[in-house]
Amino acid sequence: MTKILTVPTTPFEGQAPGTSGLRKKVKIFQQPGYAENFIQSVFDVVKPESGAVLVIGGDGRFHNRTVIQQAIRMAAANGYGRVLVGQGGILSTPAASHVIRKYGASGGLILSASHNPGGPEEDFGIKYNIGNGGPAPENVTDAVLARTKVIDRWLTVEAPDVDLDEQGRAHVGEMIVDVIDPVRDYADLMEELFDFDAIRKAVASGFTMRMDSMSAVTGPYAHEILEKRLGFAAGTVVNGTPLEDFGGHHPDPNLIHARELYDLMMSDDAPDLGAASDGDGDRNLIIGRGRFITPSDSLAMLAANIQIAPAYRGRLAGIARSMPTSGAADRVAQELDVPLYETPTGWKFFGNLLDAGKVTICGEESAGTGSDHVREKDGLWAVLLWLNILAVRGISVDDLAREHWARFGRNYYARHDYEGIATESANALMKELTAKLSSLPGATLGPLTVREADSFSYTDPVDESVSANQGIRVLFEDGSRIVFRLSGTGTQGATLRVYLERFEPRFGHLDAETAAMLEHQVAAAEAIAGIARHTGRSAPDVIT
Numbered sequence: 001m002t003k004i005l006t007v008p009t010t011p012f013e014g015q016a017p018g019t020s021g022l023r024k025k026v027k028i029f030q031q032p033g034y035a036e037n038f039i040q041s042v043f044d045v046v047k048p049e050s051g052a053v054l055v056i057g058g059d060g061r062f063h064n065r066t067v068i069q070q071a072i073r074m075a076a077a078n079g080y081g082r083v084l085v086g087q088g089g090i091l092s093t094p095a096a097s098h099v100i101r102k103y104g105a106s107g108g109l110i111l112s113a114s115h116n117p118g119g120p121e122e123d124f125g126i127k128y129n130i131g132n133g134g135p136a137p138e139n140v141t142d143a144v145l146a147r148t149k150v151i152d153r154w155l156t157v158e159a160p161d162v163d164l165d166e167q168g169r170a171h172v173g174e175m176i177v178d179v180i181d182p183v184r185d186y187a188d189l190m191e192e193l194f195d196f197d198a199i200r201k202a203v204a205s206g207f208t209m210r211m212d213s214m215s216a217v218t219g220p221y222a223h224e225i226l227e228k229r230l231g232f233a234a235g236t237v238v239n240g241t242p243l244e245d246f247g248g249h250h251p252d253p254n255l256i257h258a259r260e261l262y263d264l265m266m267s268d269d270a271p272d273l274g275a276a277s278d279g280d281g282d283r284n285l286i287i288g289r290g291r292f293i294t295p296s297d298s299l300a301m302l303a304a305n306i307q308i309a310p311a312y313r314g315r316l317a318g319i320a321r322s323m324p325t326s327g328a329a330d331r332v333a334q335e336l337d338v339p340l341y342e343t344p345t346g347w348k349f350f351g352n353l354l355d356a357g358k359v360t361i362c363g364e365e366s367a368g369t370g371s372d373h374v375r376e377k378d379g380l381w382a383v384l385l386w387l388n389i390l391a392v393r394g395i396s397v398d399d400l401a402r403e404h405w406a407r408f409g410r411n412y413y414a415r416h417d418y419e420g421i422a423t424e425s426a427n428a429l430m431k432e433l434t435a436k437l438s439s440l441p442g443a444t445l446g447p448l449t450v451r452e453a454d455s456f457s458y459t460d461p462v463d464e465s466v467s468a469n470q471g472i473r474v475l476f477e478d479g480s481r482i483v484f485r486l487s488g489t490g491t492q493g494a495t496l497r498v499y500l501e502r503f504e505p506r507f508g509h510l511d512a513e514t515a516a517m518l519e520h521q522v523a524a525a526e527a528i529a530g531i532a533r534h535t536g537r538s539a540p541d542v543i544t
């Protein structure tokens, strides 16, 4: 029997899992016992059955390998029978979700801070996913937080590091460690879902794309799937080698951080499709030649066309979107006569709906789209679904967007972020806003009249759990909307997100500038919330 070592410890403050796991600066994670306390708290809560399988993977960022080795030893001490870990410590978040499901694992540890920058001075994160492959629901994360507050020991075994760079089997204590190909299972799944032949034909007839993997985890996946299996030219995937610091960039696929891709797509040299993915591979950015598609529109357009892809033929059970995501998908759901679910921000809220077969496709304004094939959002999946649709329909991204708006109308949409503001100011703003909610209906702000204002609360239709205080909604008579919410993923200070939306019906202005269309909503947001007064900022830091 391998000797289990019990290491005494004391709690660290602030180990609350946010929207998507525990995220902190690397320096904080490097404190002795910090990661160990959190991982042990997870194990103490989920209580693995003896012999259970655990998946471990990460986005390759700095500190990944250190935590993986420690997690492997701790898994051995906590009764796991087998650990599956991606070669090089790599598994994209959607690939980890798939591996958990495919191999019947009891859960997985995903080491990532998603789209946050990486490196010794930057961010790290740990997230636990449950046996369905999805992020742990709130009852689990709440229990983990409670456990981190009282933890007094963690368990490990004495064992050398596992060679993460060679695929194959090793033993740590009595536990098996399988270092697996991080790409193959996932790539095979994609080939089952989509019409690769149709895409290959389009490529052979001259369809081109650029995939910017942002020096993050999707590089190896994109090389294999796009260049090797689908026949796109070498060089289609750029920034395709995962780097520990993402080359010093923010691996966040938006118009700020993927600027080069955007500029290319707006130029005369643009390929047919431009796409990017984030640090851990679950987010996506879609840009056609001369046409950026907002994540909210992407969800709606994919939902309207998803049945073109072989795995989704004749089966669109329903659509889910997070509350701040625009109502574009609602119009598709209505027209196709399928239910639409509005959930709080965070992919974990889709898990029950997907498990219960109530929805087939889900999406969020934060650049996440996915389906029931895994229990995470999935960047490359979204790119492949777009490719499948464009290839079969022989249509450009721009034409598809125009056609969509002409049929469903257009939801103009923007998100304004105020980053790194003092937590007290952010809380004061939200508090003041909450206090005046009941007085808002009937108020006029320029041409807008408030119809309804509330703090969003969600009752899960499957397990009836209630999640309250999920953002402030202000709905106007003309159908436009403003949402105020504090980010749950930052690592420093607070980020205020203001989501602005206005609907134009099918015969309205369908090709106007978003900023011009949202002018009144922007002014109303300032008037209602006093953003400048509370934050000292006269303009947002980022507009997406």
Ligand code: G6P
Pocket (backbone or CB within 6 Å): 019, 020, 114, 322, 345, 346, 347, 348, 364, 366, 368, 486, 487, 488, 489, 490, 497
């Ligand atoms: C992560 C989650 C998403 C969520 C996003 C929101 O990426 O996986 O599901 O939409 O965070 O982030 P925020 O910073 O707005 O809380």
Ligand code: ZN
Pocket (backbone or CB within 6 Å): 113, 114, 115, 278, 279, 280, 281, 282, 283
């Ligand atoms: Zn991510």
